[in-house]
Amino acid sequence: MKLYNTLTRSKDEFIPNEEGKVKMYTCGPTVYHFAHIGNLRTYIMEDVLEKFLNFAGYEVTRAMNITDVGHLSSDGDTGEDKMLKGAKREKKTVMEIAQFYTDAFFSDCKKLNIKKPEIVVPATSCVDDYIHLIETLLEKGYAYIAGGNVYFDTSKLDTYYVFQNFKEEDLAVGVRDSVEEDENKRNKADFVLWFTKSKFDDQELKWDSPWGNGYPGWHIECSGISLKYLGDTLDIHCGGIDNAFPHHTNEIAQSEAYTGKKWCNNWFHVLHLNDARGKMSKSKGDFLTVSLLEEKGYDPLVYRMFCLQSHYRKPLVFTFESLDNTAGAYNKLLTRIASIQNEGEIDEAVVAEAKEKFINLVGNDLNTSLGLTAVYDILKLKTNGATKLAILKEYDKVLSLDLLTNKPTEKAKPKATEELTPAEIPEGVDVAKIEELIAKRLEAKKNRDFALADSIRNELSEMNIAILDTKEGTKWSVK
Ligand code: AMP
């Protein structure tokens, strides 16, 4: 298989350290909110990668962390802990928030046919391992204590900015732009391994350590968990492209300083899902989730197919219009597959040839859109129904679109999208007031007081609200 490697900036032949075996690490979600469909694009593509490697004959061991501590509002080590922010928002404890959103994440994954990695580790469960790692980094002279915190000293490395496809100045922006420069840092790029002093004294989760009561930095968790569960070396490390710097850069610094050898050969980064306003992000507050897509009548697998239609190394723009197109295509595809009669005897040679073709197509830097084209080619193939179904079953081991089991139902057809769901309502829109006016208008219409009904419509219009009377009732949207 050929895979683009962010580290070498080229499409390289993928060669694992141990023949036939792949150790894969994935940065997991920060569980202070629901995952948005942007995050899930990354997890879908990583899932396809894992399944493809299995399909191509590799034995994959995959580990993922769950970030439930230490990820601050800014990736440059400043701001409040995201988990604490989530807990305050919902008036719950950090652990309650973590449990709730971890469950929500895996429930979304299930709906999208994303397989749960065999090793899933909450960051808070390995604090002793991080302490050991940090102690070793201090002993080896790669870390220092300043102002109560422990920092990684990036000047001790020959090369810190390893992802060469970014300019050094670009990479340093995250640090330069941080809200407040941390006076304790010896070098701008240095980062925190362990906090005991933070502006946010109400940090809920703290542990005793040789440096005082405190909590780990965000980056150390991935090094700690990966080294503990997958050993000193890795074959593939994945994540969204925003994680390349500083997070992955810092993971490499820590892990290699600790082991004294090369840690991971292949870096797989998924480009962002953007909406009309740019990168979809949790901190923007109003983002799209799988549940929202379901509420709008989309089968979550339509979104999976939407992601597979484009290459993971290209930014993907989300619009409902394009999702509607995919929903239509998915429905048609299911209908065509459902019409294949399971007759004749499976021609194993044809199946093997089709598998080979699929491996060659998708194996060229995980080209999932060619994988989908291969599905359509099978529909046209001159062979019996049983063979076609056997091939599609094989392809679906990687694509996971339930091609043989999902029925082309109403569910796969989208509802009208002009209706806004609560999470999409812009700030300042008084939902209660709007609903009250809509109810009054309905009453007026019932009483055949059309003048009043019209004046209410005008009042709503002045509030920038458009209404639409449908069979299911009055729908409204922000103009
Ligand atoms: P987080 O939960 O914020 O730690 O992010 C989880 C994963 O989603 C990471 O691999 C991020 O790099 C990735 N990610 C964040 N935003 C996006 C986006 N808009 N599109 C694709 N992946 C994203």
Ligand code: ZN
């Ligand atoms: Zn990570």
